[in-house]
Amino acid sequence: MNRRITLPLALLAAAASMAAQDQVTVFRGARIWPGGAEPIDNGVLIVARGRVQSVGGPSTPIPDGAVVQDVSGRQITPGLIDAAWCHGAGANDGNEQGDEVTPQMKILDALDPQDRAFARARAAGVTTVQITPGNRNVIGGLGAVVKTFGETPQAMLLKDESCLRIAMGAEPSMGNRAIRGGNVDSIYYRRPTTRMGVVWEVRKAMYDAKEYMERTIQNGAPPPDPGKEVLVRVLKQQLTVCTTARSEQDIRTALRLAEEFGYHTVIDEAQEAHLVADELAAAKVWVMIGAPSADRIAGTGAADGAAPRWSTLGMLAHRGVPFVVTTGSNLAALELVREASFAVRFGLSPRDALDAITVRPASLLAVDGRVGRLAPGLDADFVLWSADPFDPTAVALTTYLNGLATHD
Numbered sequence: 206m207n208r209r210i211t212l213p214l215a216l217l218a219a220a221a222s223m224a225a226q227d228q229v230t231v232f233r234g235a236r237i238w239p240g241g242a243e244p245i246d247n248g249v250l251i252v253a254r255g256r257v258q259s260v261g262g263p264s265t266p267i268p269d270g271a272v273v274q275d276v277s278g279r280q281i282t283p284g285l286i287d288a289a290w291c292h293g294a295g296a297n298d299g300n301e302q303g304d305e306v307t308p309q310m311k312i313l314d315a316l317d318p319q320d321r322a323f324a325r326a327r328a329a330g331v332t333t334v335q336i337t338p339g340n341r342n343v344i345g346g347l348g349a350v351v352k353t354f355g356e357t358p359q360a361m362l363l364k365d366e367s368c369l370r371i372a373m374g375a376e377p378s379m380g381n382r383a384i385r386g387g388n389v390d391s392i393y394y395r396r397p398t399t400r401m402g403v404v405w406e407v408r409k410a411m412y413d414a415k416e417y418m419e420r421t422i423q424n425g426a427p428p429p430d431p432g433k434e435v436l437v438r439v440l441k442q443q444l445t446v447c448t449t450a451r452s453e454q455d456i457r458t459a460l461r462l463a464e465e466f467g468y469h470t471v472i473d474e475a476q477e478a479h480l481v482a483d484e485l486a487a488a489k490v491w492v493m494i495g496a497p498s499a500d501r502i503a504g505t506g507a508a509d510g511a512a513p514r515w516s517t518l519g520m521l522a523h524r525g526v527p528f529v530v531t532t533g534s535n536l537a538a539l540e541l542v543r544e545a546s547f548a549v550r551f552g553l554s555p556r557d558a559l560d561a562i563t564v565r566p567a568s569l570l571a572v573d574g575r576v577g578r579l580a581p582g583l584d585a586d587f588v589l590w591s592a593d594p595f596d597p598t599a600v601a602l603t604t605y606l607n608g609l610a611t612h613d
Contacts, residue, residue: 284332495533
């Protein structure tokens with residue numbers, strides 16, 4: 206009996222969703238922030254079939270038969286993008302610690318669409334996130350870019366294998382030796398216990414991958430090694446490395462390793478980026494700043510001696526360092542829009558702050574052909590705000606993904 210009832214209801218729900226997407230809907234009267242451009246007062250946004258059809262000023266033509274929603278007094282932004290989101294998988298599923306170097310592991314295999322963090326993200330206006338393996342391994346595996354709504358991982362997926370996670374600092378060596386000595390009775394005693402050991406594991410992995418690549422070129426295909434194949438893609442600059450580096454010394458090490466082996470890296474967390482702004486500018490690397498509001502690092506168990514500064518984003522903008530704002534792994538982080546608001550409070554312009562959580566992360570993650578802006582042909586992912594999104598009292602009234610209201 207239950208199957209006979211449930212199946213028609215599911216079909217009706219699917220049909221209703223398809224009908225809602227096919228319907229041309231016009232949002233008129235709001236202040237629209239298209240992303241990468243100045244806001245449009247009394248704007249018009251037209252969506253249909255899950256895509257943006259048009260965005261413009263009050264004179265924008267409205268199609269016949271369209272459903273018109275008067276949203277005067279509200280504000281509309283693109284769906285927010287968190288490029289370093291630390292949820293979406295089980296608490297114990299982000300780090301495969303059977304080895305310290307696991308480049309072949311994929312976070313997509315641990316993704317849980319039912320994780321309540323996705324609903325909380327939508328309630329905060331976040332529609333796209335990058336999820337990566339954790340920082341307990343030196344080389345943790347492959348990240349993925351997903352939307353924050355979907356029944357299955359495949360339905361949520363925007364980009365598989367978006368980056369390779371490498372971690373500097375104390376996290377990969379935490380817990381790898383007994384307090385006050387002890388017997389060698391677990392695998393953790395053969396893992397790195399210092400910063401030197403962590404960096405050597407990266408170097409060794411890259412050296413092994415170079416040898417593997419050279420043997421392949423000279424002697425034909427060797428026995429397949431999935432982990433080394435991933436590292437070969439890194440060495441060929443076909444896959445970007447996302448390096449967790451909080452302190453000045455770890456940021457410098459991350460830049461040095463990238464230069465030594467010729468791969469592209471993004472610096473994640475980067476709490477002390479203000480101390481190496483010139484080096485970051487010269488290297489032309491992207492920086493992902495985790496939780497600009499926080500004057501402390503909480504929840505990782507490894508602050509790495511880093512001292513965050515509220516003025517960091519303004520300094521990076523002044524030096525021309527490309528950056529995005531994220532919530533990161535800091536448990537003291539606020540919602541993503543609040544982190545961007547905090548950056549505005551300390552000198553960033555509202556447009557730059559919005560771009561740092563929409564346009565720029567879309568470009569960094571190479572998904573800007575789908576999300577990040579409100580422009581014809583792009584996915585209709587957007588947020589209807591009660592007020593200016595950088596107003597402390599503003600809330601996301603409705604969050605739309607592919608033209609459908611997923612939080613209201």
